[in-house]
Amino acid sequence: MEDLSTRKRRAKRIFEILDPVYTMDKTALEYRSPFELLIATILSAQCTDRQVNRVTKTLFGKYRSPEDYMKAPISELEKEIRSTGFYKNKAKSIKGCCMELINRYGGRVPDNMEDLLRLPGVGRKTANCVLGAAFGVPGIVVDTHVKRLCVRMGLTENNHPDRIEKDVERLLPTSRWRRFSDILIYHGRAVCKARKPAHELCQVFHFCPSNDI
Numbered sequence: 001m002e003d004l005s006t007r008k009r010r011a012k013r014i015f016e017i018l019d020p021v022y023t024m025d026k027t028a029l030e031y032r033s034p035f036e037l038l039i040a041t042i043l044s045a046q047c048t049d050r051q052v053n054r055v056t057k058t059l060f061g062k063y064r065s066p067e068d069y070m071k072a073p074i075s076e077l078e079k080e081i082r083s084t085g086f087y088k089n090k091a092k093s094i095k096g097c098c099m100e101l102i103n104r105y106g107g108r109v110p111d112n113m114e115d116l117l118r119l120p121g122v123g124r125k126t127a128n129c130v131l132g133a134a135f136g137v138p139g140i141v142v143d144t145h146v147k148r149l150c151v152r153m154g155l156t157e158n159n160h161p162d163r164i165e166k167d168v169e170r171l172l173p174t175s176r177w178r179r180f181s182d183i184l185i186y187h188g189r190a191v192c193k194a195r196k197p198a199h200e201l202c203q204v205f206h207f208c209p210s211n212d213i
């Protein structure tokens, strides 16, 4: 593994080059409150943001509070979110989450990692996503794109998302954590795709140790 200062320099260059390329600076999920963002983020596992937004357009009109989700029969909720995939697990997580929000947090979404991680179906990725977008708390969101790109870019040697999060946190100032995750997600979708990375189109080709895979 390269030393920390080499990885820091590379992360800095990658940030500076890709930051102006991907100008959308908000998550593509649509929401009007931390609660809606939490539900949308749970639905976004293994699903595109576009499809989640299609589903939540109706869903958020019908269910406005944790109580509304609790009152709905699970079969009905499953039907509403079916097209996002893994709908049985997601419906269970949403129900469990809403119950915890009501029982522990007065129906409000907590604004800290520790409490968010107590909610069913909420891991560090979801928690970081909610904390960053809804409460402005810095964090590295390690989804499938961030994981793949950090490994390819030589920013980590780890494969576990929690370890990757810690590794990348050491490379950039706190103020850049959230934006760096978003940049990598956009770059992973547009250029550095899982099956066939488009090296020839890549703006950070010269800094990437995997530019010949």
Ligand code: SF4
Pocket: 152, 153, 191, 192, 193, 197, 198, 199, 202, 203, 204, 205, 208, 209, 210, 211
């Ligand atoms: S050079 Fe290739 S592997 Fe490296 S970031 Fe760009 S597309 Fe991905």
